[in-house]
Structures are given as C-alpha cells and as structure tokens.
Amino acid sequence: MPEASTPSGAAPAHTTPPSTTTTTGATIALEDLTKRYSGTPAPAVENVNMDIKAGELVVFVGPSGCGKTTTMKMINRLIEPTSGRIRIDDEDVTGIDPVRLRRKVGYAIQSSGLFPHMTVAQNIALVPKLIGWSKAKVKSRIEEMLDLVGLDAGEFQGRYPRQLSGGQQQRVGVARALAADPPVLLMDEPFGAVDPITRDHLQDELIRLQHELHKTIVFVTHDFDEAIKLGDRIAVLRERSHIAQFDTPEAILTNPADDFVSGFVGAGAALKRLNLTRVRDVEIVDFPTATIDDPLQYLFDMLRHGSTNEVLLLDRYRRPYKWLRRGDLMRAKGSLARAGTLVHDTVTRDATLRDALEAVLTDNAGRVAVTGRRGEYTGVVDMETLMNSVQQLLEEDRLEAVEHQHALLEQRAHQTRREQEGATAVRPEDLS
Ligand SMILES: Nc1ncnc2c1ncn2[C@@H]1O[C@H](COP(=O)(O)OP(=O)(O)OP(=O)(O)O)[C@@H](O)[C@H]1O
Ligand SMILES: [Mg+2]
Numbered sequence: 001m002p003e004a005s006t007p008s009g010a011a012p013a014h015t016t017p018p019s020t021t022t023t024t025g026a027t028i029a030l031e032d033l034t035k036r037y038s039g040t041p042a043p044a045v046e047n048v049n050m051d052i053k054a055g056e057l058v059v060f061v062g063p064s065g066c067g068k069t070t071t072m073k074m075i076n077r078l079i080e081p082t083s084g085r086i087r088i089d090d091e092d093v094t095g096i097d098p099v100r101l102r103r104k105v106g107y108a109i110q111s112s113g114l115f116p117h118m119t120v121a122q123n124i125a126l127v128p129k130l131i132g133w134s135k136a137k138v139k140s141r142i143e144e145m146l147d148l149v150g151l152d153a154g155e156f157q158g159r160y161p162r163q164l165s166g167g168q169q170q171r172v173g174v175a176r177a178l179a180a181d182p183p184v185l186l187m188d189e190p191f192g193a194v195d196p197i198t199r200d201h202l203q204d205e206l207i208r209l210q211h212e213l214h215k216t217i218v219f220v221t222h223d224f225d226e227a228i229k230l231g232d233r234i235a236v237l238r239e240r241s242h243i244a245q246f247d248t249p250e251a252i253l254t255n256p257a258d259d260f261v262s263g264f265v266g267a268g269a270a271l272k273r274l275n276l277t278r279v280r281d282v283e284i285v286d287f288p289t290a291t292i293d294d295p296l297q298y299l300f301d302m303l304r305h306g307s308t309n310e311v312l313l314l315d316r317y318r319r320p321y322k323w324l325r326r327g328d329l330m331r332a333k334g335s336l337a338r339a340g341t342l343v344h345d346t347v348t349r350d351a352t353l354r355d356a357l358e359a360v361l362t363d364n365a366g367r368v369a370v371t372g373r374r375g376e377y378t379g380v381v382d383m384e385t386l387m388n389s390v391q392q393l394l395e396e397d398r399l400e401a402v403e404h405q406h407a408l409l410e411q412r413a414h415q416t417r418r419e420q421e422g423a424t425a426v427r428p429e430d431l432s
Pocket of ligand 1: 066068
C-alpha cells in the first residue's frame with residue numbers, strides 16, 4: 001500500500017531541525033513527468049510540466065481518473081515516474097533515496113489515513129521518531145502540532161482514531177503530515193469525507209495555518225468551490241493530467257481557456273468571484289446614525305428637516321439596532337420600542353462580497369450595516385455599491401487575464417526561438 005508506506009519507510013536522519021523553527025516552502029518543478037502503469041495501453045499521466053513557487057498553494061482539479069493522485073504521488077515518489085524529472089528547491093529528487101525525499105514532503109489523504117492501532121500521539125510521532133528526534137522533542141512537537149490544528153493535547157493525544165470524529169481525524173492527519181516540518185505538503189482530497197460544515201471549518205483552518213507556515217502545498221480536490229477558496233493557483237487537469245489551464249482563481253473564473261475549463265468552473269462564475277473579494281475591498285458608505293440615548297426630539301428633527309428619510313439607530317455600544325424611517329416614529333406614537341425595523345443581519349469587513357450580497361438581497365431596502373470587531377457600526381454597503389464593485393472587479397480580472405495570456409504567449413515564442421537557435425548552433429562534439 002503506497003499510502004501506508006509514507007511514514008513507515010523513513011530512516012534515521014543526520015540532521016534534526018529544532019521543532020520551534022518552521023521550514024517554509026520549497027519550489028517544485030515537474031518536467032515531462034509521465035507515468036505508464038504496467039499492463040495499461042495509455043499513460044495515466046503524460047508529459048506534465050509545471051512550476052510551483054515556494055510557499056504557494058496549488059490545487060489540482062479535474063474529473064475522476066484524470067491522473068491527479070498519480071501526479072501528486074510522483075512528487076514524493078510513492079509512485080515512481082516512468083520518465084521525466086521532479087525538482088524540489090532545484091534539487092533533482094527523481095533519483096534520490098525515496099525515504100530521504102519523503103522527509104521533505106508531508107502527505108495527508110482523504111479519511112485521514114491514520115493507523116488505527118496507534119494513538120493520536122503515536123500517529124503524529126511516527127516520522128519525527130523515525131528520523132531520530134529526541135523523546136523530549138517529539139513530545140513537545142506532538143503538543144505543538146495538536147495545538148496548531150486546534151485540538152487540546154491533553155484531551156486527544158491518548159485517544160485512538162476510532163474515538164475521534166471525522167473532522168478531528170482529518171486534523172490529526174494534517175498534524176501528522178506537518179510533524180517533521182517538511183517544506184512541501186501534499187494533500188489528496190483531505191476534506192473529502194467530512195460534512196460540508198466541518199469541511200468549511202477545516203478549509204478555514206488550512207488557510208490560517210498556511211498564513212503562519214508558508215509551506216508549498218499541492219492540494220487535490222473534485223470540488224471547484226474548494227479550489228477557488230484555497231488555491232493561490234489552480235491547475236485544471238484533463239485526462240492524463242494534461243493541463244487545461246494553470247492560473248489564479250480570478251483568471252480561471254473570468255477567462256476560462258476553453259469549454260472544458262468552463263464546464264469545470266460550472267454555472268455562476270460571477271457569483272463565485274464574489275467569494276474572492278472582501279467587504280473591506282469595496283466602498284463602505286456613511287449612513288445617518290443616532291443612538292437610543294439621543295433625545296426623541298433629536299430623531300424627529302433629523303428625519304423631518306434633515307436630508308435623509310431614514311436613520312440607523314445604534315444601541316449603547318454603537319451596534320446597529322434598528323432602521324428608522326420618517327413616519328415610523330409617528331406611527332409608533334413616539335415610542336422607540338415599537339418604531340422601526342430591527343437590524344437582523346450585519347457583516348464584518350472580513351466577510352466576502354457573497355455574504356454581503358446575501359444580506360443585501362434579504363433586506364427589503366437593499367443594504368447591510370458593516371460592523372467592526374466588537375460589533376460596532378462602521379458603515380453601510382448597499383446594492384448599488386455592490387453591483388458597481390462586481391462589475392469593476394470582473395472588468396479588471398478580464399484585462400489582467402488578457403495581459404497574462406499575452407505574456408505567456410510571448411514567453412512561449414521566446415522559448416521556441418531559443419530552442420531553434422540551440423538546434424542550429426554548432427556543438428563542440430560536432431566538430432571533432
Ligand atoms: N495501480 C494502477 N494500475 C493501473 N492503472 C492505474 C493504477 N492506479 C491508477 N490507475 C489508472 O490511472 C488513471 C489515473 O488514476 P488517478 O488515481 O491518478 O486518478 P485521479 O485523478 O486521482 O482520480 P480520482 O479523482 O477518482 O481520485 C486512472 O485511469 C486509473 O484507472
Ligand atoms: Mg485520486
């Protein structure tokens with residue numbers, strides 16, 4: 001079983017990095033990578049070329065059987081390539097001892113892949129122990145890793161995998177993959193087996209972790225929304241791992257390379273784009289406000305004489321409380337308790353535009369209050385602002401994608417020219 005051999009094959013290390021420092025990501029280059037399984041006529045992966053930057057999170061998406069897992073497992077040589085090369089941080093690792101390679105590359109898979117007969121602590125300790133870390137260091141590393149993935153070490157380290165929920169198992173799987181502090185992390189549908197809410201949490205946690213750790217992560221998924229949420233870049237793969245498009249989520253959403261990619265993006269690309277922008281990136285406007293401690297007369301004056309026919313009433317902590325229109329106060333006979341409409345939804349500056357749109361659409365006046373860290377009012381986003389922002393975003397994306405394509409074409413032309421020049425140049429051995 002290739003998966004089971006991840007931690008078990010490692011040998012004692014000559015160097016033992018301290019667990020307190022963190023190794024950041026390495027570059028990965030795949031060069032003409034091909035895999036032909038014996039007994040199958042067509043290659044499962046054919047001539048893949050890809051450069052992944054250090055600290056980048058790259059997502060592979062593509063239909064079932066297109067070669068995602070095979071490509072990924074060739075990176076740590078759980079599957080040996082038939083031909084081609086893999087470089088990690090410029091070191092050609094295609095020929096090195098696979099055990100040494102796997103120390104550079106952590107691996108987490110669907111349904112966690114934990115060893116059922118080992119406790120959480122033993123699972124996490126596997127690779128650090130095998131590469132010769134001291135007992136004390138392994139122990140503190142276990143605690144550090146559990147803390148990192150949001151599990152209480154005291155409570156969880158003695159448990160067996162079957163005594164954990166699916167999401168908790170998944171976290172331990174990630175902790176184990178990170179335990180030996182590898183620069184590269186491979187994740188094959190790691191959140192595929194959990195419910196959508198847990199999955200959402202785990203995704204958020206991965207984003208937070210990556211913010212701290214800056215590993216190079218290759219992440220496989222079937223789910224395009226997951227790819228958009230997590231990926232710095234997405235590789236959309238077709239059969240034999242042929243790259244249909246390899247670009248930022250924004251570029252793929254707004255400028256899919258062909259029908260295959262469009263099909264994968266699915267309906268609602270513009271809506272998906274809203275997930276990539278935060279409320280803080282759009283214009284937040286001021287709205288007339290008053291607080292419940294203001295005298296009623298002040299409110300009357302504001303609504304009667306002011307330029308506005310609506311105010312946002314804030315509570316004692318300046319949190320949005322009620323929308324109050326001219327007329328509301330009259331109808332409620334001057335009673336603030338009865339007047340106006342309660343604010344039922346607010347968004348923070350970190351919310352996505354999709355969240356904001358959801359709130360705006362369910363508000364009968366088409367706007368939502370934006371709040372700060374303690375729930376205090378900071379402004380309002382309305383439908384018009386949202387629409388303008390989205391249109392502007394899409395336009396910018398389109399221009400950027402076009403520029404990007406030009407740059408790629410030029411680069412390719414340049415490369416072809418160089419290859420042609422190289423082919424016609426006289427080599428020393430031709431002269432002898
Ligand atoms: N050990 C094997 N021997 C022969 N063929 C294999 C082997 N493993 C995978 N394949 C074939 O290689 C192709 C790519 O498989 P791979 O597992 O890489 O696909 P995948 O993109 O990860 O699919 P999924 O999304 O279903 O996980 C498939 O056609 C598969 O049947
Ligand atoms: Mg797979």
